[in-house]
Amino acid sequence: xxxxxxxxxxxxxxxxxxxxxxxxxxxxxxxxxxxxxxxxxxxxxxxxxxxxxxxxxxxxxxxxxxxxxxxxxxxxxxxxxxxxxxxxxxxxxxxxxxxxxxxxxxxxxxxxxxxxxxxxxxxxxxxxxxxxxxxxxxxxxxxxxxxxxxxxxxxxxxxxxxxxxxxxxxxxxxxxxxxxxxxxxxxxxxxxxxxxxxxxxxxxxxxxxxxxxxxxxxxxxxxxxxxxxxxxxxxxxxxxxxxxxxxxxxxxxxxxxxxxxxxxxxxxxxxxxxxxxxxxxxxxxxxxxxxxxxxxxxxxxxxxxxxxxxxxxxxxxxxxxxxxxxxxxxxxxxxxxxxxxxxxxxxxxxxxxxxxxx
Amino acid sequence: xxxxxxxxxxxxxxxxxxxxxxxxxxxxxxxxxxxxxxxxxxxxxxxxxxxxxxxxxxxxxxxxxxxxxxxxxxxxxxxxxxxxxxxxxxxxxxxxxxxxxxxxxxxxxxxxxxxxxxxxxxxxxxxxxxxxxxxxxxxxxxxxxxxxxxxxxxxxxxxxxxxxxxxxxxxxxxxxxxxxxxxxxxxxxxxxxxxxxxxxxxxxxxxxxxxxxxxxxxxxxxxxxxxxxxxxxxxxxxxxxxxxxxxxxxxxxxxxxxxxxxxxxxxxxxxxxxxxxxxxxxxxxxxxxxxxxxxxxxxxxxxxxxxxxxxxxxxxxxxxxxxxxxxxxxxxxxxxxxxxxxxxxxxxxxxxxxxxxxxxxxxxxxxxxxxxxxxxxxxxxxxxxxxxxxxxxxxxxxxxxxxxxxxxxxxxxxxxxxxxxxxxxxxx
Numbered sequence: 001x002x003x004x005x006x007x008x009x010x011x012x013x014x015x016x017x018x019x020x021x022x023x024x025x026x027x028x029x030x031x032x033x034x035x036x037x038x039x040x041x042x043x044x045x046x047x048x049x050x051x052x053x054x055x056x057x058x059x060x061x062x063x064x065x066x067x068x069x070x071x072x073x074x075x076x077x078x079x080x081x082x083x084x085x086x087x088x089x090x091x092x093x094x095x096x097x098x099x100x101x102x103x104x105x106x107x108x109x110x111x112x113x114x115x116x117x118x119x120x121x122x123x124x125x126x127x128x129x130x131x132x133x134x135x136x137x138x139x140x141x142x143x144x145x146x147x148x149x150x151x152x153x154x155x156x157x158x159x160x161x162x163x164x165x166x167x168x169x170x171x172x173x174x175x176x177x178x179x180x181x182x183x184x185x186x187x188x189x190x191x192x193x194x195x196x197x198x199x200x201x202x203x204x205x206x207x208x209x210x211x212x213x214x215x216x217x218x219x220x221x222x223x224x225x226x227x228x229x230x231x232x233x234x235x236x237x238x239x240x241x242x243x244x245x246x247x248x249x250x251x252x253x254x255x256x257x258x259x260x261x262x263x264x265x266x267x268x269x270x271x272x273x274x275x276x277x278x279x280x281x282x283x284x285x286x287x288x289x290x291x292x293x294x295x296x297x298x299x300x301x302x303x304x305x306x307x308x309x310x311x312x313x314x315x316x317x318x319x320x321x322x323x324x325x326x327x328x329x330x331x332x333x334x335x336x337x338x339x340x341x342x343x344x345x346x347x348x349x350x351x352x353x354x355x356x357x358x
Numbered sequence: 359x360x361x362x363x364x365x366x367x368x369x370x371x372x373x374x375x376x377x378x379x380x381x382x383x384x385x386x387x388x389x390x391x392x393x394x395x396x397x398x399x400x401x402x403x404x405x406x407x408x409x410x411x412x413x414x415x416x417x418x419x420x421x422x423x424x425x426x427x428x429x430x431x432x433x434x435x436x437x438x439x440x441x442x443x444x445x446x447x448x449x450x451x452x453x454x455x456x457x458x459x460x461x462x463x464x465x466x467x468x469x470x471x472x473x474x475x476x477x478x479x480x481x482x483x484x485x486x487x488x489x490x491x492x493x494x495x496x497x498x499x500x501x502x503x504x505x506x507x508x509x510x511x512x513x514x515x516x517x518x519x520x521x522x523x524x525x526x527x528x529x530x531x532x533x534x535x536x537x538x539x540x541x542x543x544x545x546x547x548x549x550x551x552x553x554x555x556x557x558x559x560x561x562x563x564x565x566x567x568x569x570x571x572x573x574x575x576x577x578x579x580x581x582x583x584x585x586x587x588x589x590x591x592x593x594x595x596x597x598x599x600x601x602x603x604x605x606x607x608x609x610x611x612x613x614x615x616x617x618x619x620x621x622x623x624x625x626x627x628x629x630x631x632x633x634x635x636x637x638x639x640x641x642x643x644x645x646x647x648x649x650x651x652x653x654x655x656x657x658x659x660x661x662x663x664x665x666x667x668x669x670x671x672x673x674x675x676x677x678x679x680x681x682x683x684x685x686x687x688x689x690x691x692x693x694x695x696x697x698x699x700x701x702x703x704x705x706x707x708x709x710x711x712x713x714x715x716x717x718x719x720x721x722x723x724x725x726x727x728x729x730x731x732x733x734x735x736x737x738x739x740x741x742x743x744x745x746x747x748x749x750x751x752x753x754x755x756x757x758x759x760x761x762x763x764x765x766x767x768x769x770x771x772x773x774x775x776x777x778x779x780x781x782x783x784x785x786x
Binding site: 046047050051055149159160161162164166167177178179256257258259260262263264266300303307313314315317318319 | 390430435436443466469470532536557
């Protein structure tokens with residue numbers, strides 16, 4: 001009744017090929033964009049920015065990146081934390097070496113450097129698959145963290161081994177450093193999320209994305225029909241790492257402001273992003289957002305419910321959080337192995353037929 | 359109907375959670391979960407119990423009740439930031455995150471928000487320079503003091519000469535563990551000892567290779583900057599390789615009961631620093647027992663009373679309460695703001711007479727804070743574990759650090775921070 005394609009006629013190929021073929025989806029998309037760009041910046045405060053929205057947006061970029069590699073190209077990676085660290089340290093070195101260059105350029109360059117590193121670590125994927133590749137990327141994770149801890153050039157020889165982001169301005173407004181207003185912090189992340197999501201969405205709809213999916217579905221068959229596995233796998237690693245690198249740079253410079261590599265970019269970060277795409281849905285841009293939202297917002301919501309509303313002891317709530325999040329992950333995997341994106345798809349199917357299902 | 363009920367419940371919940379205004383709000387960024395909970399729990403218990411004692415006994419501080427807002431960080435910086443952001447809106451007067459990582463994270467934020475931070479014996483050492491770090495205090499002592507106190511103790515043990523000795527530093531591979539390295543390197547070139555650095559990665563359960571290296575190289579002394587589960591593992595590993603325990607010295611975060619008890623008799627003789635004395639018979643503990651624990655207001659299960667870290671948490675709370683009282687005295691109002699508390703901290707004067715009056719005689723050294731010096735006296739004692747008696751025994755009186763080494767380092771590091779962040783040094 002409400003959500004249907006009947007009457008939504010396409011008269012050109014362009015119209016038929018657009019990202020959201022249904023009018024209602026388009027409206028939904030533009031409303032979301034309008035709220036995100038025009039409403040939230042005016043109502044946001046420090047708490048909402050630092051606790052919820054900024055981490056959500058940054059993790060969404062990382063999840064999109066990993067989803068390209070794992071969800072679209074089928075290459076399992078446990079190196080996300082390490083690649084985020086590359087982005088963060090690249091951004092830090094660029095920020096401190098070239099203080100006059102705009103931070104936006106540094107963030108993109110940090111993504112580029114991460115892409116190069118990611119492609120290098122992607123080389124083994126040409127020979128090994130599945131669990132073995134996962135272990136190879138795990139090695140990347142540990143190697144990169146060790147490297148940034150060991151070589152003091154990366155942290156400019158600071159005594160504590162921490163890197164901290166100096167203040168940088170975009171159009172006269174601080175976007176890194178402590179005096180950043182909440183809305184600026186939010187907007188810069190939103191900008192990168194929007195651009196990354198649009199790029200990712202279009203890449204996955206085009207030739208490159210189709211060659212990734214061909215490799216994912218059956219690499220031998222893909223090779224026979226003319227997909228170059230070297231090119232497909234390495235581009236997947238490079239593009240994926242590019243996004244993850246941007247996420248790492250934002251995570252360090254905009255969100256935390258100071259990081260310690262072992263803690264901020266350890267193995268648990270790799271798992272967290274992997275859980276996001278598994279829960280959100282492999283091979284889906286929407287799923288990346290849904291998964292990031294689920295794993296960022298749920299702990300905060302549970303904490304709010306337990307501590308602020310119910311008044312339980314904080315340690316009890318922290319333990320409950322682990323139990324509940326873990327149980328929910330299992331529940332979702334059993335009930336819907338294709339993640340939240342699939343739930344969304346099913347909901348849309350049902351809505352098309354509502355109120356007269358057959 | 360159901361929705362209505364839910365909505366009503368949610369509304370009731372929000373109303374119940376709405377903060378009562380005009381209290382002195384003290385956030386407690388604690389960690390009672392995760393690999394560092396063994397240290398975080400007793401500290402937080404002591405911290406909260408002391409404020410509860412003030413509420414029960416004196417009706418708060420200067421007539422204002424204290425309200426503690428606890429937030430679980432799990433020693434994780436991301437959660438620490440979330441806790442900071444969620445508690446600062448309630449009117450937080452002073453932050454004590456008990457984590458060097460979180461401290462680094464919130465120093466710039468709190469400076470902009472103008473809320474004082476007290477990092478007692480942890481955090482950023484160069485915050486001792488109050489002209490650069492106007493809002494950060496690390497009295498009564500800091501890591502570089504600890505490193506220097508350790509070396510001074512070793513000098514004392516060896517008749518003033520430790521040249522040619524091999525000293526290994528086992529440290530937590532994080533900002534916390536890396537803090538003393540600069541000072542120890544300086545001291546090693548000054549006193550001619552050979553320094554080996556052995557990093558242990560978070561959380562510190564895996565130390566076989568480090569202790570294998572110690573077994574091979576046989577250093578004369580092992581110093582440790584450890585925290586959480588790392589301490590227990592290190593003490594156990596040292597016992598396993600038969601390292602002489604009396605030559606193994608931890609810093610003041612590696613010297614609590616729970617660090618040594620798992621190794622049993624093997625831990626006997628292990629030494630550590632302490633910045634506060636431990637004495638389970640202090641009158642203040644009796645008061646906490648009757649007025650807080652027996653009234654059912656204990657922060658934890660009450661079992662940690664009198665332990666090393668419980669005492670230190672209580673000591674931290676006492677210093678915060680004294681600073682608030684000082685602020686009330688300076689400004690003549692009882693409902694103080696964070697900026698006033700900062701003034702109270704910058705003019706804090708802790709005397710033995712006052713400590714005795716509070717029922718905690720000799721718990722810490724006497725010291726006074728000035729606007730320029732936020733670091734306190736830097737004194738530390740060396741204590742030794744007696745496994746059969748199951749208690750820490752103080753071996754020395756307060757040992758002074760070598761300020762001639764530390765002061766230039768503090769000046770250098772804080773100047774670098776000031777330059778990096780465009781801060782003009784000066785008193786507020």
